[in-house]
Amino acid sequence: DSTYPSTVDVRTGRSLDGLKLVVEGAFIPQCGNGTNLLIPLTGPISADDMTVTGAGAYLPNEDTSLSLLYDFEELEGDLDFLTRIVALTFYPATSGSPITLGEVEILGVSLPWNEVFANEGRGAKLTELATKYQKENNPFFLSGSDTNPFSSTSISNEAVPASAKQGAAYKGFDLLTPADLSSESVSYPVTDLDQDFVGGCHVSETDCKSSTSQDSKPQENGSEKYLNCLKSLAGPNMERNLHFLEAMKLEIERLQLNLSAAERDRALLSIGTDQASVNPNILLDESYMGRLYRVANILALLGQNALEDKTIGSIGLGKIKYNVIDFWNISRIGESCSRRMCEVRVKTKATISSSLMVSYKEGSESVFMCSQCKRKACRVCCAGGGALLLQNYIREEPNCNGLLSHSSQVDRTANHSVILDTVICKKCCHKIILDALALDYVRVLISSRRRARAYSAANMALDEVMGSSFLDGLPDRSHPYRNQQGVKVLEQLLSGEKSLAEFPFASFLHPVETAKDSAPFLSLLTPLDSGSWHSYWKAPLNTTSVDFVIVLDTLSDVKGVILIVSPCGYSEADAPMVQIRVSKKLEREERSFIGKWDVQSLISSSPEFYGPEKSGRDNKLPRHIKFPFTNPVRCRIVQITLSLPLQRPGSSSMNFDKDINLLSLDDTPFPQETRSFEAAMPRDPCLHAKRIVIAGSPANEEVGLRSSQSTDQINYINRLNQTPQLRFKVPIEAERLMYHDLVLEQYLPPSLPLLAGFQLDAFNAIKPRITHLPSSDADVLDISITSLEDRHISPAVLCIQVSAIQEGKGSKMVPIAEYRLPETKPGTPMFFDFPKQIQTRRICFKLVGDVSAFADDTTEQDGSGFRAPPANLSLSNKIKLYQYSYNHYDT
Numbered sequence: 001d002s003t004y005p006s007t008v009d010v011r012t013g014r015s016l017d018g019l020k021l022v023v024e025g026a027f028i029p030q031c032g033n034g035t036n037l038l039i040p041l042t043g044p045i046s047a048d049d050m051t052v053t054g055a056g057a058y059l060p061n062e063d064t065s066l067s068l069l070y071d072f073e074e075l076e077g078d079l080d081f082l083t084r085i086v087a088l089t090f091y092p093a094t095s096g097s098p099i100t101l102g103e104v105e106i107l108g109v110s111l112p113w114n115e116v117f118a119n120e121g122r123g124a125k126l127t128e129l130a131t132k133y134q135k136e137n138n139p140f141f142l143s144g145s146d147t148n149p150f151s152s153t154s155i156s157n158e159a160v161p162a163s164a165k166q167g168a169a170y171k172g173f174d175l176l177t178p179a180d181l182s183s184e185s186v187s188y189p190v191t192d193l194d195q196d197f198v199g200g201c202h203v204s205e206t207d208c209k210s211s212t213s214q215d216s217k218p219q220e221n222g223s224e225k226y227l228n229c230l231k232s233l234a235g236p237n238m239e240r241n242l243h244f245l246e247a248m249k250l251e252i253e254r255l256q257l258n259l260s261a262a263e264r265d266r267a268l269l270s271i272g273t274d275q276a277s278v279n280p281n282i283l284l285d286e287s288y289m290g291r292l293y294r295v296a297n298i299l300a301l302l303g304q305n306a307l308e309d310k311t312i313g314s315i316g317l318g319k320i321k322y323n324v325i326d327f328w329n330i331s332r333i334g335e336s337c338s339r340r341m342c343e344v345r346v347k348t349k350a351t352i353s354s355s356l357m358v359s360y361k362e363g364s365e366s367v368f369m370c371s372q373c374k375r376k377a378c379r380v381c382c383a384g385g386g387a388l389l390l391q392n393y394i395r396e397e398p399n400c401n402g403l404l405s406h407s408s409q410v411d412r413t414a415n416h417s418v419i420l421d422t423v424i425c426k427k428c429c430h431k432i433i434l435d436a437l438a439l440d441y442v443r444v445l446i447s448s449r450r451r452a453r454a455y456s457a458a459n460m461a462l463d464e465v466m467g468s469s470f471l472d473g474l475p476d477r478s479h480p481y482r483n484q485q486g487v488k489v490l491e492q493l494l495s496g497e498k499s500l501a502e503f504p505f506a507s508f509l510h511p512v513e514t515a516k517d518s519a520p521f522l523s524l525l526t527p528l529d530s531g532s533w534h535s536y537w538k539a540p541l542n543t544t545s546v547d548f549v550i551v552l553d554t555l556s557d558v559k560g561v562i563l564i565v566s567p568c569g570y571s572e573a574d575a576p577m578v579q580i581r582v583s584k585k586l587e588r589e590e591r592s593f594i595g596k597w598d599v600q601s602l603i604s605s606s607p608e609f610y611g612p613e614k615s616g617r618d619n620k621l622p623r624h625i626k627f628p629f630t631n632p633v634r635c636r637i638v639q640i641t642l643s644l645p646l647q648r649p650g651s652s653s654m655n656f657d658k659d660i661n662l663l664s665l666d667d668t669p670f671p672q673e674t675r676s677f678e679a680a681m682p683r684d685p686c687l688h689a690k691r692i693v694i695a696g697s698p699a700n701e702e703v704g705l706r707s708s709q710s711t712d713q714i715n716y717i718n719r720l721n722q723t724p725q726l727r728f729k730v731p732i733e734a735e736r737l738m739y740h741d742l743v744l745e746q747y748l749p750p751s752l753p754l755l756a757g758f759q760l761d762a763f764n765a766i767k768p769r770i771t772h773l774p775s776s777d778a779d780v781l782d783i784s785i786t787s788l789e790d791r792h793i794s795p796a797v798l799c800i801q802v803s804a805i806q807e808g809k810g811s812k813m814v815p816i817a818e819y820r821l822p823e824t825k826p827g828t829p830m831f832f833d834f835p836k837q838i839q840t841r842r843i844c845f846k847l848v849g850d851v852s853a854f855a856d857d858t859t860e861q862d863g864s865g866f867r868a869p870p871a872n873l874s875l876s877n878k879i880k881l882y883q884y885s886y887n888h889y890d891t
Helices: 047-053 113-118 121-134 192-198 222-234 244-256 261-270 286-313 361-365 386-391 416-420 431-466 468-472 485-494 521-525 599-603 711-721
Strands: 005-013 020-027 085-092 367-369 376-378 545-564 577-583 592-598 624-643 691-698 727-729 734-738 743-747 755-761 798-806 814-820 829-838 840-849 879-884
Touching: 020 814, 047 261, 113 121, 121 431, 222 244, 222 261, 244 431, 286 386, 286 431, 386 431, 431 521, 485 691, 521 545, 521 691, 545 577, 592 599, 592 624, 599 624, 624 691, 743 879, 755 840, 798 829, 814 829
Parallel strands: none
Antiparallel strands: 005 020, 005 085, 367 376, 545 624, 545 691, 577 592, 577 624, 727 879, 734 743, 743 840, 755 829, 755 879, 798 814, 798 840
């Protein structure tokens, strides 16, 4: 059937004026009737980032770079909790043909706005953290800057053990803090248990200088520091090749410098260095990478169990003794053995420039006893605390196969707390364990960066809904609507009707012009008892007319609009003219005119509307003006236009050119009749309002929303379901699997008809929730606050790249298309048509994307354990070519 949609474009945004493309030309596979397809969406990604990282570009098969350990080229789409509009554009398979669509549902996560406004539950936690961040002088999010705006944990002097106060400055488990982060970071509560378990980043106190200080010396930015770290490892002329652990340490520096993958790639391109040369995913052979993938996943589960054991064991014991050796103990670039009391003396190959040398007093001077060789070792020469957890799984040293023999089951009977209290030196620790610790640490850093991005987006959403005054008004319980009678006041205001336009259920279709010192325009739709009572929205001084196009939550019967007057009150000059139009559709031409009101005429006999509102109005209605409709109007869109009238006769608005006498000998040059208002009223007339309330009731959902199917529709659907199978499987001569079964080459016999597409059976891989050790900053940036997990912040997307050798175009593979794979029930057959029919003897399919985010479901396996990549992502027996019995592209 040619009526199915072939591709789709997806755009998202806060309003119709700000839609941004997030998915372009995604192929929609043909599936059986009733199949559910889920298309993961990221936030808008800049085209420059897409280009510099090479994401979405065709890579030659000879240089295939697969991210099996972690996503090296992660693209960070913008996160926006205020997204209101999702626009989908479907394109038919054949130009001009009709399209049949099933039900479309949008999935996502919203902030707990009701709890935020009420300052309860998760909302209270969110606003509490936002208040603390607001007190900082540094911007909340400056990507690529020296200063880490995501400083999630900082331990107060009372919470830091004495051993940590000497020498290095301990900042708690702050995974993203660069070496020169200001020591005056925000203090958040971190349990001593987590401090003891994961330790901290041992940073020299001399390196903890604020990058935002008003120092006359120029500060290096994050990119420059990253390149200096790279040159310290590879040499000033990049003459040395990095090995895996060096590349991992470089990635740790990149993440702690708060650089995204795109910013890192730009820095590398500026010195003519290929990013593939520092990609840890391609610095290992396939066999070792597979074993490392399994060991790292075992480490994550062991670490989770160890943290649970320590949590249970610490109940009622108070503070736990602080350990200098943390779970990973990854030495930083430039950190070396103390060589004084240390008997292990692990060598470092990197030639460190003097500018990068760092004094790690605590790590160098502390001496530990290796539990294996009984030699003295400094902190740099010790492996992380997680090494001994894995050491118990090694059966045949140095053969790593013994380590992986029981990889699918984690021993929960071992006393992990006792294991973590002992130390093993790096010479007694197997190399694959050291590599697994570094890999787990990078994964933790990436996770922390994602969570920090989510919280940054949440903080910006709070600011753009209510502004800074919202946070200031949280502890203020004095105004009349901060009590239980606030609900009764609202009910009295609505006279028994429902409030139809409260955020977040309703919002504006277009952005509204707003003055710099005004509350955000979204605050006009927030509940009456939220935010500071003294804040209100106002337009810029030169704006004489503003349109508020409000989209209601559902189709409703609107009976009127209520305008809550600003605390400053009205004057004769700024009392607006109000016009209201409504419609059921988005088009402006569809809006029907309801009425026009002159506020000045409505309030001329009510002096209480003029000037600032008096305090002490407990249990009284706020100053408001009602604009009732003659009859209820069923609509979804309500347009309210506020405009400043022309100068009214007898207006007493202030005019500085005429009303101020600078030569007057009076105590004040201002006219006496306006003195009572001058403290609160704007000097120049402008449009302003406190809240907009739309009264009415939701329409009956059954009316106009669901209609019975006609006989023609039923017959048409039956005809579609009875469409004969017109695809025929194309036989192949041989096939070859490569690159961990993620690349499949198929060889076809000669004299075959044109190929029309391929069938792919949906994968059975899962997205595990435990992929690394839990970090202590999860207690502060808790995913429950924003309800976003890592897999939602940066959703893993898989694509199939198809290329083929075609006649007359040489022996090289020619790209055919790239197919973004939707998520669906495992085993579901999906049919992808080629853009045009092709004839070839050799065709290649390559699975690309964030493969590292997937894993096999161990509950359905026989103990084979983790595999890199997951066995269920293998292309073996998953792809079948087909042809049509007719020219499908001409129908």
